[in-house]
Amino acid sequence: MYNILKSHKPEELNLERFWELESLGVDSNTTDVETVDYMETNQKSAIEFRENKYIAKLPWKPDHEPLPTNFFVTKRRTENVIRKLSQDPEMLKVYGQIIKDQERRGFIEKVKDPDISKGIVHYIPHHPVKKK
Known part of the structure; x- marks a missing residue:
């Protein structure tokens, strides 16, 4: 060595x-x-x-300049996060609980009407941070 x-x-x-x-x-x-x-x-x-x-x-x-509409990029990122978390069911469960808690507390909200033709909307995608 x-x-x-x-x-x-x-x-x-x-x-x-x-x-x-x-x-x-x-x-x-x-x-x-x-x-x-x-x-x-x-x-x-x-x-x-x-x-x-x-x-x-x-x-x-x-x-x-105003931020661009990024609905499709954010949607794809969310799908990728869920796909990766699906490989670890326990982590997916914990992540789901965190998301539900943040929504209940008003920190985040569901996109009820993703009609992007109503103007520019810029979403902030979420991703998990895992402690070791």
Whole structure:
């Protein structure tokens, strides 16, 4: 058994650069006052307490194009999740209980009328996170 340790020069493997915001397309050195004002105002108006629970809107960037309708993509993802979970009946049962509990508590809701011709609707697909 061998253990190999290879040293890289900082310019070859720059982990600091990897973790910088700029590598994600965010420039932390510039501050757009309008964007900051918008985000502060949006944050204050996006969260409300109603019927014993907090309701939060999704954050939106100003001047961002609307998200596309993704009904069919989300439906396919859901079908794939169910197909994978079907291979583990106990996990499928637990997942089903979690979904029912989240629906009962008002965290999620069923799509009653998936008629996408009524306009743009963007769904947030759900997927399980399994603890080991």
